Amino acid sequence: MRFLWILFAFVTLHSSLFAFVITSETKILITQKSEPMQKAAQELHKYLSKITGRSLPPVSSDTLEKRGIVFLRRDTPFAQHLPFAEKLSSLKEDGFMIVSTPEYLYLTATNDRALFYALYRLLEKYAKCRFLSADYETVPKHFRLDLGTFEEKREPRFEYRELFFQESDDPVFARKMGLNGRLGHRIEKNPMHLDIDAFNRFSPFALFGPERSCGGQIDFSDPAIRKEAARRIEEIAAGLPVKEGDLFLLEHEDIDSYCTKGIPKGESPSFAFAGYGRYIATRIDPRYRKNPLLLQAYQWSLKPPRKVEKFPENLGVIFSPIGMDFARSIDEKPNRRYFDALLGWRAFSENLYIWHYGINFAGYLQPYPDLYALDHDIKRFSQIPQIKGLFIQGDYESFGADLADLRVWVFAKLLWDPSHDIDELIKTFCKAYYGPASDEVVDYIRYLHRYLKETKEALLVKTSADMRYLDPQFLDFAESLLQKGLQKTSKDSPFYEHTLSLFAGIDYIRLLKAPAGEKRARSIKRLMAFLDRRNVTHFAEGASTQILRQLARVPEKKAPPPPQAKGLAKGVDWLEFQEYALQLCCAEIVADAAAGNGRSAKMPGNISEWGFQLSTLNLPKGVWDVYADVKITLKPKTSLLKKAKFALFYGIYPQSKGGMLIAQFTPGRYRSIKIGTLDTNTQTKAIWLRPPENESVEGVYLDRIYLIRKKYLPGV
Known part of the structure; x- marks a missing residue:
């Protein structure tokens, strides 16, 4: 036994001589008197104090005579004389090296922010800390932190990385x-x-206002507008805290229409816009030439011009494939035209950025199985050298979206290193964040993605709650899985709250479309408590959770079929889409006793956005007559002359459109409107309705959209 103790002491002493060990004698050495380095050193001190129980205050050092943890930037004299200086010099921006020797632990970085990346990597990988969300992390206790000797070099694949x-x-x-x-x-x-x-x-209206509008944009081909835009961009930039390397987004207005002036026959709609961007990039003040201008490729400007003319070095492209099917990767067949458009922009610029989407904007809380498709996209983008940055838009307005904490953690790991296996990332996060319930949470995520795949449905950037993958069978089984996991956790642990929050997606769907009964009542109670605990302010883009609270108080009732559907089989010969099944913008869901199910979607009459939309992508094949039940309310003392104006516009995009006058409505009463005839075998995108931008119309209310089958398509 005595021999074993002697052997243990020898091994311990031997490892201490040839490995870096953090002890009470260890110093954190600051080699530059810069605020970022001092902040980074203080941050490391804070965590090492928690881990070891020892205070290791940072000290400034002009030499490396003291044994310790050394913060270095590669542009300092110290760094240039290190044994690994050549490797350090080859790192891309944001790269860093962590090098552990018996005397020193070097945290060496390419720039100030990389000092922080290095210290958090040290804490996460070598001290086993877990940074899982802004309000939850785990910091283990180590009486002795023996790091050994090693050298790690890391740099990110993407230069720009943002999760919105x-x-x-x-x-x-x-x-x-x-x-x-x-x-x-x-x-x-x-x-x-x-x-x-x-x-x-x-954007055009930020520069000029709507009075210069042409097709909802501006005339991007007009030389006078180009010259004035360059001047105004410089004026705006002069008032901003711009530093070298910051980006300027050169956007058009966020509507899917454009000015046709200056676009040759057969050219892409982006032709004039690309010329506008090229002009500004070459004319902008030289002090902003190191701030890349990113030309937006989005909606009508997605496809590059046919005539290739290389952009100036300071002009890149930010590509936004908003119309994709997000259940599938960008290079799969349904999305191939988006991928081809992206590849086409490579001929114009070496600096491409991606604006991608990572949540359902029609329902932040709604289960949204896009994780594997987005993982594939990130990996695919990483294989294209011209792609320098990736921005993924999520629930930017509010906390509490579907799997939001997991999404941020997993996507962040992939943006730095796309080679990560997503299944391993999900399991690692779930084990640390959900604890004893992790197996059930992983099973739930897999079940959700598998169930969507079986339905073969598409995920839109605004996906309806009225999807087959969200049927009662899914909701019941998903709830049972999560309930099983919840029962494994202690109510006093953070794992309980983390797991309980996952029920919000199930409860949200039941609130919107489940029939009255015990399940719906249980879900409403649980959902309201979740909204309070997590301070959730929005449940969809621009939609306050006050709407959900109001809906929870509205008794659910079954809407009667419309007269046109008499004797027809629902789901086969006629289809119904209530307000929760629509893509809503600038609209709210309100209690409405006159509506078929006691609720309607409302928009103010003085705006013109396409606030009520139904995507045609997931509709059954066939030819359908399309109807909507609509009512309007008027402001007091609306004259007969004003009643001759429009109350509503509608259409099937892009093939038809129409409108109705105020005089054709009885204010406050619903009427059925035929929007048109839809052939799902044609290139239609959406059924839409919008207010008239008329101050006399107080509100436009939509009860439902319904489709009556006109005939079957051959072979379907």
């Missing part, structure tokens, strides 16, 4: 995740201005 989720809005947590982008309102939350700011204040 509320869960990653906190700049400290974003840095722990290795993210570095700050778009729009996030620019104000950029401590020490370490991150890359993306300024998006240069």
